[in-house]
Each structure stands twice: as C-alpha cells, then as structure tokens.
Amino acid sequence: MSDFVRNCQLCEIPMKSSPFLLCPDCLQEKEQVRVFLKKNPQVPLHELVDSTQIPISHVKKILGID
Ligand SMILES: [Zn+2]
Incomplete structure (x- = not known):
C-alpha cells in the first residue's frame, strides 16, 4: 500500500505516506x-x-493541551 494517505495530525491536510x-x-x-x-x-x-x-x-496540539 504505497499510496496510503493520512491527514496531518496538526493542520489536518492530507499527506502522502510518511513515517511521521x-x-x-x-x-x-x-x-x-x-x-x-x-x-x-x-x-x-x-x-x-x-x-x-x-x-x-x-x-496547543503540539503540546497536547488541546
Ligand atoms: Zn500539518
């Protein structure tokens, strides 16, 4: 599954497969x-x-206080 896409946890834009x-x-x-x-x-x-x-x-999201 190389086209696996997920949303950035912070800004929620869809992004390509990434280890992050x-x-x-x-x-x-x-x-x-x-x-x-x-x-x-x-x-x-x-x-x-x-x-x-x-x-x-x-x-806030970065620091986990959202
Ligand atoms: Zn982002």
Missing part, C-alpha cells in the same frame, strides 16, 4: 516549539506564540 504523523510544515513548527521550550522552559504560552509566530491552536 505530521506534514513537513508542522514538523518544522513542532521542532521550533521544542527548541524554544528547551531554551525557555517556563515561558508563558502567549510568549511562545508571539516569539515563534505559530498559531496557538497548533501550539
């Missing part, structure tokens, strides 16, 4: 959030959103 649950754009956002939180572990959510420019709905 997220599309490339969202993987990048997730990495950005991860790096930012590593540098600023106690940062308030709104500051994370301001600094990374990632939509808060995505950030």
Whole structure:
C-alpha cells in the first residue's frame, strides 16, 4: 500500500505516506516549539506564540493541551 494517505495530525491536510504523523510544515513548527521550550522552559504560552509566530491552536496540539 504505497499510496496510503493520512491527514496531518496538526493542520489536518492530507499527506502522502510518511513515517511521521505530521506534514513537513508542522514538523518544522513542532521542532521550533521544542527548541524554544528547551531554551525557555517556563515561558508563558502567549510568549511562545508571539516569539515563534505559530498559531496557538497548533501550539496547543503540539503540546497536547488541546
Ligand atoms: Zn500539518
């Protein structure tokens, strides 16, 4: 089944078969959030959103607080 398609867990766009649950754009956002939180572990959510420019709905899903 090489044409297996699923939706990105974050933005829900359909994507081609991938070992990841997220599309490339969202993987990048997730990495950005991860790096930012590593540098600023106690940062308030709104500051994370301001600094990374990632939509808060995505950030919440990335962090599993949706
Ligand atoms: Zn996505």
